[in-house]
Amino acid sequence: MWIDTHCHFDVSEFDLDRQQVAAQASAVGVEAIAVIGYLAQHWPNLLAVCASIDAPKLLPVLGLHPCYIAEHQSEHLQQLEQYLQQSACIAVGEIGLDTYVAEIKGQALYQKQQDFFSAQLQLAKHYQKPAILHVRKAHADVFRLLRAQKFSQGGIVHAFSGGIEEAKMYAKLGFKLGIGGSLTYPQAKRLHNVVAAMPIESLVIETDAPDMIPQPFRNLDAHHTRNSPAYLPCIAQALADSKQLSLAELAPILWQNSCQALHLSLKSERVNLASHLL
């Protein structure tokens, strides 16, 4: 019924009970999870995790995250290209620019962020893969680099944090907006305004687990110190409320949006796509 378009299911927070969490996610209707890369040294493990679980279907996405820019080397770009040649991943990500974190926005590192972002966009373009973008306080530069590359594969702007004008610009450039746990936070007014202003066809949902715990699961008890792909329906519900749709109406639309953004032709076991008319 649902696709988690952004989850870090490979990280050690899930090492002790990954199979159990996957079963919980399956039980609440999560049929696929995009598992998003961030550091080259973790890619082999990410691919191994994706191969180790059948349900939900785990979809590997490989890329070099801008927040780890100091650690990326040019040979990591060559490794990424090798994986793309082998069709080991469905998309390139998460890639982008971040000037929110003080340590990585100095001139030299910010230039390196832009160089690695451009190089990865070029690879995504060459291998016709969508891009999963991480963008914080750098939308204008991201627009400039997407245009400079004439990037037309689309993808998802994960954990979208911009305003309405920026949201519209991403839609124009072929990207969906990734909506996550923030939508369940009452104080996230700007995001609520963006969601209200944008057509539902521009949106997809994500957990970003183990980060971004949705409001209902925050500080509950010692077991709720991490986010989980099994909490995805809570984000779907927040989006359904905000768009005044039922979950049954929302599910096929989001399924189609996610498949379009990730270039997938996935069949849902639980969503009747024929039942909805776009």
Ligand SMILES: [Zn+2]
């Ligand atoms: Zn992420």
